Amino acid sequence: MDFLVGDYLAGMGVKQLAERYGIHRATVFSHLRRRNVPSRRPGLGFDEKAEAVRLARAGVSMRAIGRRMGVDRKAVRAALVEAGLIMDNTSQRS
Structure with missing residues (x-):
């Protein structure tokens, strides 16, 4: 899931990541937490x-x-x- 983390750090949203990788949003959050990736404040850029x-x-x-x-x-x-x-x-x- 290195690509998922990289895409998240590059600015992709959780919903986009879930769709790209065919997983649930909660699974995206789990992967990010396991890798100690700091969460972004939800909102709009x-x-x-x-x-x-x-x-x-x-x-x-x-x-x-x-x-x-x-x-x-x-x-x-x-x-x-x-x-x-x-x-x-x-x-x-x-």
């Missing part, structure tokens, strides 16, 4: 954030964007808040 913004502007829902990119809706929402497309509810409180 710079290019992925730009793509999420582009999709949102095209009318694609946050849930659909998340499914397409292999992250949850919260990660998509955070990217859209950061880009100023939607308001963060906490900033509206006084």
